[in-house]
Amino acid sequence: MRKKIGMILGAVLLVAALLAGCGKAPADTAASSQPAAGTTAAAQGNLVVKMLNVGQGDAILIQTPAQTVLIDTSDLDERDKLRQELKKAGVTKIDKVILTHPHADHIGGMEVVLSEFEVKEVYDNGMPSTSKIYLGYMKQLKAKGIAHKALKAGDVLDFGGGASFHVYAPTESHQQEGRQKGYKHDPNNESVVGKLVFGEFAMMFTGDAEKKEEEPIVGGFGGELKAQVLKAGHHGSKTSSSKEFLRAVQPETALISCGAGNDYGHPHKETMKKYKALHLKIFETDKNGTITVSTDGKTYTVTPEQGEQQ
Numbered sequence: 001m002r003k004k005i006g007m008i009l010g011a012v013l014l015v016a017a018l019l020a021g022c023g024k025a026p027a028d029t030a031a032s033s034q035p036a037a038g039t040t041a042a043a044q045g046n047l048v049v050k051m052l053n054v055g056q057g058d059a060i061l062i063q064t065p066a067q068t069v070l071i072d073t074s075d076l077d078e079r080d081k082l083r084q085e086l087k088k089a090g091v092t093k094i095d096k097v098i099l100t101h102p103h104a105d106h107i108g109g110m111e112v113v114l115s116e117f118e119v120k121e122v123y124d125n126g127m128p129s130t131s132k133i134y135l136g137y138m139k140q141l142k143a144k145g146i147a148h149k150a151l152k153a154g155d156v157l158d159f160g161g162g163a164s165f166h167v168y169a170p171t172e173s174h175q176q177e178g179r180q181k182g183y184k185h186d187p188n189n190e191s192v193v194g195k196l197v198f199g200e201f202a203m204m205f206t207g208d209a210e211k212k213e214e215e216p217i218v219g220g221f222g223g224e225l226k227a228q229v230l231k232a233g234h235h236g237s238k239t240s241s242s243k244e245f246l247r248a249v250q251p252e253t254a255l256i257s258c259g260a261g262n263d264y265g266h267p268h269k270e271t272m273k274k275y276k277a278l279h280l281k282i283f284e285t286d287k288n289g290t291i292t293v294s295t296d297g298k299t300y301t302v303t304p305e306q307g308e309q310q
């Protein structure tokens with residue numbers, strides 16, 4: 001037995017020596033594509049999530065030890081803020097862009113993202129849309145030859161460096177229905193909902209999913225939804241964050257992306273009341289600016305750009 005282990009060890013060492021000998025060039029290439037200054041925490045083996053302060057809309061940056069991922073791209077008229085925030089975070093290339101649903105406050109900055117950053121892959125909810133912004137970015141994707149895929153419940157995306165994204169919605173059958181002619185779309189409730197997992201840390205991403213979409217997710221995946229951090233559904237609207245969903249996710253912290261004095265009154269006081277009853281730590285981009293969550297896979301910290309938790 002010992003001899004066998006010795007042989008295996010020998011073989012491993014030989015392979016390692018060979019790789020070290022001939023692997024110089026690729027190693028250098030990898031070093032040169034390391035993320036810039038703003039992502040040092042991610043480069044050190046941590047995972048960083050930034051809910052970017054882009055007014056009324058969503059744009060959330062995830063920097064894993066290996067990849068840069070952007071979930072949603074802010075509203076059309078917040079493009080300058082998005083560009084500024086991404087540059088501040090040291091982003092030059094984006095491995096994956098996930099668009100939760102084709103409303104303007106989620107896909108509005110896509111044109112800037114595609115034309116000013118190197119994007120490798122784009123994922124969306126697989127639902128067709130006739131919106132001008134959606135059709136515009138589809139055209140841009142085609143012209144640039146960027147891969148475009150639909151996400152469905154059950155999919156697991158590898159974010160590299162030990163991070164993964166588990167998709168809970170929309171379901172494949174929902175997508176099939178959605179592709180039928182004459183289907184009446186309800187884009188909020190067709191949002192990509194999924195959980196980022198990194199070691200023992202988890203964060204739930206909800207797009208603008210409301211109770212209507214939360215319900216079947218709890219029904220289908222109830223036991224798997226636990227996450228320390230929740231991206232509040234639909235900018236903290238009272239139509240989201242149902243009791244059943246909160247009970248399944250059991251969050252400790254809620255992050256809300258909304259614009260100061262927005263027309264919708266987000267976040268709604270009903271949602272805040274629910275979160276406060278559960279003693280959640282609450283952060284809002286309108287009051288706290290960009291909110292940074294940093295984790296080593298065991299514990300996590302939340303650092304607001306300004307102010308205290310709400």
Ligand SMILES: [Zn+2]
Nearest residue numbers: 057103105208
């Ligand atoms: Zn929205």
